[in-house]
Amino acid sequence: MDVPELLESASLLVPEETATENDLTVRDIWNYLVHDEWEIALGLLEDLGDGHPLPLAFWAKLAEAADLLRLERSSAWCHWRCSEIRNGMVRADLTLRPAAEARRTMPIAGHGVLRPMWDIGHLSPAGERAVDIALLWVEDMPFLEPGGRATVRLVPLTPSQWKGAVG
Template identity: 65%
Template sequence: MDVPKLLEAASLLVPEDIATENDITVNDVWDYLIHDEWKVALDLLEQLGDVPPLTQSFWETLAAAAEQMQLWNSASWCHWRCYETRNGTIRADLTLRPADQSRRRTPFTGAGVLRPMWDIGNRTPTGERALNIARLWVESKPSLGPGERSPVRLAPLDPSQWLHLQPGQVITMHEDHTAAGTAVVLDVDHPRLNPAP
């Protein structure tokens, strides 16, 4: 399927009565599609995908369109949202430790590549601390460096291990045996509470 048809298909999955905070609606998307402004249409559809969160099919279709346009960051974001649709959303406010207090000396890309370990309160059968792996997406920034702070999204390797998380809970990020940062959980939307169609 070509890009315009993919974007049209995604547009048809957006309810007509929803709008973003900036009053963007699916009708705005259609205006850009008519004028072959595919990148703008894709950007608007990504924004509409949050009001309310849309289906996995919507995000898969957007990911395919972004890949065909070779917009790799958009494609990665759409795949990330597919994961969240299936497994739930975990958002947290992460503060990294300064470079002189942790292993990390340079910023890391914020586009879901880093897979740190997290102390989320789980224990092994013998009572020792268990660390759980989750990919990390930095919101509104291309990267995050030592001493910096940003809202992030987490994609756990095993979502079932994270079901106990609650807003306000403090979790610790590890890249080795020392703490790399701490995060306060902002939002948790488990799939068992909000199943995806």
């Protein structure tokens, strides 16, 4: 499929009554598609999907369109959303310790490239503390500085380990 076909196909997966924070709907997005404003249409479809749960096929089509348009940030976000649907997602407030108090002195990347270990209360068979791994996405920031605070999205690499572990 080419970009317009992917975006049109994705838009058909959005319920007609769905709207963005600015009250834009799928009908508004079709105007951008008709005028070959694909990047704008892609961004608006992402906005629609961020406010409402949409199927994996929606995000997969957006990811493919973003890949074809070479829009790295949109591509990463859409692939991320596919991972959330497949593996589940946990939102959390994360505060990093200041550089003077921690080993980390560099900011962390915010777009799903880190796979930190998390203590979510599991114990090893020997009764010792065990950690679990989840990908990390920092919302609304390209990176998080030491001492900084942000809302993050975690996608577990082993979803079964996370069931019931966080609330």
